[in-house]
Amino acid sequence: xxxxxxxxxxxxxxxxxxxxxxxxxxxxxxxxxxxxxxxxxxxxxxxxxxxxxxxxxxxxxxxxxxxxxxxxxxxxxxxxxxxxxxxxxxxxxxxxxxxxxxxxxxxxxxxxxxxxxxxxxxxxxxxxxxxxxxxxxxxxxxxxxxxxxxxxxxxxxxxxxxxxxxxxxxxxxxxxxxxxxxxxxxxxxxxxxxxxxxxxxxxxxxxxxxxxxxxxxxxxxxxxxxxxxxxxxxxxxxxxxxxxxxxxxxxxxxxxxxxxxxxxxxxxxxxxxxxxxxxxxxxxxxxxxxxxxxxxxxxxxxxxxxxxxxxxxxxxxxxxxxxxxxxxxxxxxxxxxxxxxxxxxxxxxxxxxxxxxxxxxxxxxxx
Amino acid sequence: xxxxxxxxxxxxxxxxxxxxxxxxxxxxxxxxxxxxxxxxxxxxxxxxxxxxxxxxxxxxxxxxxxxxxxxxxxxxxxxxxxxxxxxxxxxxxxxxxxxxxxxxxxxxxxxxxxxxxxxxxxxxxxxxxxxxxxxxxxxxxxxxxxxxxxxxxxxxxxxxxxxxxxxxxxxxxxxxxxxxxxxxxxxxxxxxxxxxxxxxxxxxxxxxxxxxxxxxxxxxxxxxxxxxxxxxxxxxxxxxxxxxxxxxxxxxxxxxxxxxxxxxxxxxxxxxxxxxxxxxxxxxxxxxxxxxxxxxxxxxxxxxxxxxxxxxxxxxxxxxxxxxx
Ligand SMILES: Cc1ncc(C[n+]2csc(CCOP(=O)(O)OP(=O)(O)O)c2C)c(N)n1
Ligand SMILES: [Mg+2]
Numbered sequence: 001x002x003x004x005x006x007x008x009x010x011x012x013x014x015x016x017x018x019x020x021x022x023x024x025x026x027x028x029x030x031x032x033x034x035x036x037x038x039x040x041x042x043x044x045x046x047x048x049x050x051x052x053x054x055x056x057x058x059x060x061x062x063x064x065x066x067x068x069x070x071x072x073x074x075x076x077x078x079x080x081x082x083x084x085x086x087x088x089x090x091x092x093x094x095x096x097x098x099x100x101x102x103x104x105x106x107x108x109x110x111x112x113x114x115x116x117x118x119x120x121x122x123x124x125x126x127x128x129x130x131x132x133x134x135x136x137x138x139x140x141x142x143x144x145x146x147x148x149x150x151x152x153x154x155x156x157x158x159x160x161x162x163x164x165x166x167x168x169x170x171x172x173x174x175x176x177x178x179x180x181x182x183x184x185x186x187x188x189x190x191x192x193x194x195x196x197x198x199x200x201x202x203x204x205x206x207x208x209x210x211x212x213x214x215x216x217x218x219x220x221x222x223x224x225x226x227x228x229x230x231x232x233x234x235x236x237x238x239x240x241x242x243x244x245x246x247x248x249x250x251x252x253x254x255x256x257x258x259x260x261x262x263x264x265x266x267x268x269x270x271x272x273x274x275x276x277x278x279x280x281x282x283x284x285x286x287x288x289x290x291x292x293x294x295x296x297x298x299x300x301x302x303x304x305x306x307x308x309x310x311x312x313x314x315x316x317x318x319x320x321x322x323x324x325x326x327x328x329x330x331x332x333x334x335x336x337x338x339x340x341x342x343x344x345x346x347x348x349x350x351x352x353x354x355x356x357x358x359x360x361x362x363x364x365x366x367x
Numbered sequence: 368x369x370x371x372x373x374x375x376x377x378x379x380x381x382x383x384x385x386x387x388x389x390x391x392x393x394x395x396x397x398x399x400x401x402x403x404x405x406x407x408x409x410x411x412x413x414x415x416x417x418x419x420x421x422x423x424x425x426x427x428x429x430x431x432x433x434x435x436x437x438x439x440x441x442x443x444x445x446x447x448x449x450x451x452x453x454x455x456x457x458x459x460x461x462x463x464x465x466x467x468x469x470x471x472x473x474x475x476x477x478x479x480x481x482x483x484x485x486x487x488x489x490x491x492x493x494x495x496x497x498x499x500x501x502x503x504x505x506x507x508x509x510x511x512x513x514x515x516x517x518x519x520x521x522x523x524x525x526x527x528x529x530x531x532x533x534x535x536x537x538x539x540x541x542x543x544x545x546x547x548x549x550x551x552x553x554x555x556x557x558x559x560x561x562x563x564x565x566x567x568x569x570x571x572x573x574x575x576x577x578x579x580x581x582x583x584x585x586x587x588x589x590x591x592x593x594x595x596x597x598x599x600x601x602x603x604x605x606x607x608x609x610x611x612x613x614x615x616x617x618x619x620x621x622x623x624x625x626x627x628x629x630x631x632x633x634x635x636x637x638x639x640x641x642x643x644x645x646x647x648x649x650x651x652x653x654x655x656x657x658x659x660x661x662x663x664x665x666x667x668x669x670x671x672x673x674x675x676x677x678x679x680x681x682x683x684x685x686x687x688x689x690x691x692x
Contacts, residue, residue, distance in 0.1 A: 060670060062490070062491030062668070062670035062673075063490060063491035063492040063493060063668060063670075064492055064493075064496075114491070114668055114669030114670050114671070114672065115669070120668075122667070122668060122669035122672070123494075123665075123667050123668055123669065124493060124494075124668055125491065125492075125493050125668030125669075127493060127495075128493060128494075128668070140495075141492075141493060141494075141495035141496055142452075142453065142455075142456065142495050143425045143453075144425070144456075145456075145495075173424065173425045174425060176424040176425055176426045176429075177425060177426060177427075177428075177456070178426065178428045178429065178456075179456070204424075204425055205396070205397050205401065205404070206397055206400060206401035207396075207397065207400070207401070207422060207424075211400075211422065212424040212425070213424065280400055280401050280402065281400065281401065338669055338671050338672060339667070339669050339672050340672070341662075341672060341675040341676075343667075343672070344662050344664045344667050344672060344675070344676050345662065345663065345664045348664050348665065365663045365664075366631075366632040366633040366663050367632035367658065367660055367663060
């Protein structure tokens with residue numbers, strides 16, 4: 001695993017978006033915080049992968065694990081623009097967004113391992129991180145199923161008269177679900193303040209974009225009379241500058257949009273999908289090329305070094321801090337209890353969790 | 368007799384039917400180039416080519432509906448759902464179109480489609496990926512539902528399903544894919560609607576299907592060894608058509624019944640079975656019909672706890688002792 005802290009590329013690339021107002025106005029500390037969040041995501045994901053493959057008693061991950069490595073600038077860039085009435089929803093590749101909205105690592109790692117101290121009490125697992133207190137609505141397992149919910153968040157924002165926007169994230173494969181198109185139409189028809197964010201990482205499982213989608217992904221918005229755009233998702237400055245425009249239009253004029261953010265995932269679709277040479281759909285050279293030239297952490301780090309915001313010592317420290325924080329989350333998880341068998345039937349109904357306020361009659365559970 | 372896995376048995380059935388009938392095509396997400404999410408269709412693209420083994424976009428309503436439409440014209444699509452859980456996205460196509468078109472057209476149109484894929488819990492994939500919809504599907508007249516437990520049954524039933532002129536929904540199990548069993552070489556065709564007595568016994572009938580057959584057989588072994596109780600295990604194999612004759616013959620022998628199913632208990636397959644057994648064999652019963660099902664809640668993720676939510680040999684054993692009073 002390459003260590004972004006270890007290398008400072010010879011010729012830092014100047015980001016044209018760095019001078020956009022939304023970026024130029026950032027204080028150095030804020031820029032460092034964005035970098036730190038990306039590094040924390042990467043270290044969290046790497047550690048999770050390691051745990052999955054090398055399960056130890058009491059810290060074991062089961063089921064699916066979809067990693068966000070390579071895509072960090074998308075969630076961090078988008079979520080860094082959130083105001084208090086902005087809301088986020090995504091699919092099962094949800095760890096990056098969770099960290100980007102400010103969830104702590106302890107309950108996330110505990111959730112991965114199915115512990116009662118997890119953010120969803122061990123009931124949801126990797127695909128189902130939620131933090132409504134941080135305007136983060138998950139974490140959804142059915143491809144495309146979260147997109148109508150995203151339109152619904154926007155409906156709620158508008159109905160309540162708030163000046164906010166919803167960001168509804170989906171993959172390049174998810175764009176072909178019927179529910180997505182129905183949500184597009186509703187959003188356009190009713191001018192809902194929602195930005196549909198297509199994280200185009202090139203593949204849906206083992207299927208390339210070219211083999212799954214006819215036409216351009218975001219341009220489909222035209223058919224619904226919605227604005228659309230394409231953003232370079234390897235460059236955090238670009239993500240912020242590009243998204244800011246659409247989020248403002250959503251918040252201020254209740255205008256929906258579809259945005260494609262081009263990114264790349266370094267790891268398999270899930271842990272079950274092997275890396276090259278055993279991959280059926282891509283080469284090691286392709287992945288290495290992205291890592292070498294477009295790594296989002298590296299790209300942003302280079303920019304901050306060139307600006308004099310980051311130094312080699314600080315980069316190293318941020319990385320060490322992230323590793324330690326992740327390690328602490330593993331220890332927290334190890335010390336945490338599992339839910340009990342009795343917990344299986346809690347959280348199903350509001351009424352069973354609030355028995356003194358139950359109003360309905362009859363049996364809620366059977367057998 | 369060759370010993371092969373459940374996965375291979377399904378693959379062999381697909382390959383044999385593809386070779387036998389040019390109208391058979393296989394469509395689904397990742398079935399071709401990726402060789403199947405669970406590698407069931409491995410090698411089929413190479414053997415039968417891209418016109419017959421087709422990768423689809425993630426558009427279940429669209430491609431399942433398309434398969435139903437093509438079947439009306441005599442194509443015999445075998446559609447893979449990566450998980451049966453995703454049937455909900457294509458619910459309208461499956462239950463309004465596939466199940467009804469024959470009836471609504473006064474018998475003029477047939478839908479010889481097979482939809483297959485895994486439907487089970489037990490691998491910690493959580494509430495959205497662990498549905499067991501055999502009861503929901505079987506609730507619709509016009510459809511057939513098979514849930515094989517062994518490699519031989521998987522092969523024989525799938526071949527029948529592909530040759531059937533009605534829509535057949537074929538529910539597999541990711542945990543069973545790697546299990547092995549003897550499968551006769553060549554033509555194995557098991558008719559839909561024929562249950563199989565997987566173990567004979569005299570004290571208690573366990574009626575079950577799918578992976579719960581394995582749990583029930585394991586429990587039956589223990590009951591014999593540790594409690595000297597003789598259990599008969601009836602594997603339904605298909606939920607609709609339902610072979611009540613075999614079930615009732617067993618009840619007439621043992622007079623005690625336990626139903627074991629990996630289903631949520633409310634309005635489950637077991638609910639229907641219990642009703643039919645009491646109606647048709649009330650006088651044969653020496654005690655109430657018992658049932659073991661999944662604990663009534665969405666599938667929990669937490670790996671050690673999910674194990675307690677589902678039937679397992681120990682839970683079957685306890686339920687059997689309870690059923691024997
Ligand atoms: C309705 C539905 N169909 C299929 C799946 C299985 N599945 C999970 S993720 C995935 C690929 C999605 O790719 P994409 O939308 O590009 O998102 P990415 O995984 O690249 O983030 C598939 C086919 C699912 N979860 N839900
Ligand atoms: Mg993708």
